[in-house]
Amino acid sequence: METLSLIISLLFVVLFGYFLVRMVWSIGTNLIHGRRLRRQLRAQLMGMPLEQALARAGANPDLYLHERQLHEIDREMRNCAGCSATQECHTALETAVPIEKFDFCPNYAALFKR
Numbered sequence: 001m002e003t004l005s006l007i008i009s010l011l012f013v014v015l016f017g018y019f020l021v022r023m024v025w026s027i028g029t030n031l032i033h034g035r036r037l038r039r040q041l042r043a044q045l046m047g048m049p050l051e052q053a054l055a056r057a058g059a060n061p062d063l064y065l066h067e068r069q070l071h072e073i074d075r076e077m078r079n080c081a082g083c084s085a086t087q088e089c090h091t092a093l094e095t096a097v098p099i100e101k102f103d104f105c106p107n108y109a110a111l112f113k114r
Contacts, residue, residue, distance in 0.1 A: 038065050041073060049089045050080040050107065057099045057112050072110070079106040 042065055045051045054061050065073060083089065085104045092102060099112050 037070070041065050041070075041077075044077060048077065048080050049083075049086065049093060050077060052093045053089070053099070053102060053105065053107075054111070056093065059111075076107045076110060 042062065045061055045065070051061050054064055068076075083106055085106075088104050089102075091097075092104075102108050102112055105112070
């Protein structure tokens, strides 16, 4: 009976160790993939009017990418890429138009109106 208890205890320790190793591995892999994805999003954001508008609003684009959910970032980047008011946006970004006047932006309500 004592041998059986020892075998079961050792088996439990081995399985628990395996679980811990797999959990740490999964979390680490997930963090690496998330960091890589955010870097790719940062590269896509560079040069978009959305990045300039965020800077004009006083928001750090890196924090924007870190704090917002990925589906929101994707939607806002698609809104910016497919926007029909690009000329108005470029003119507003080049001049000293305050961010409160960016109501033509499809992302205005989500990003700038608080």
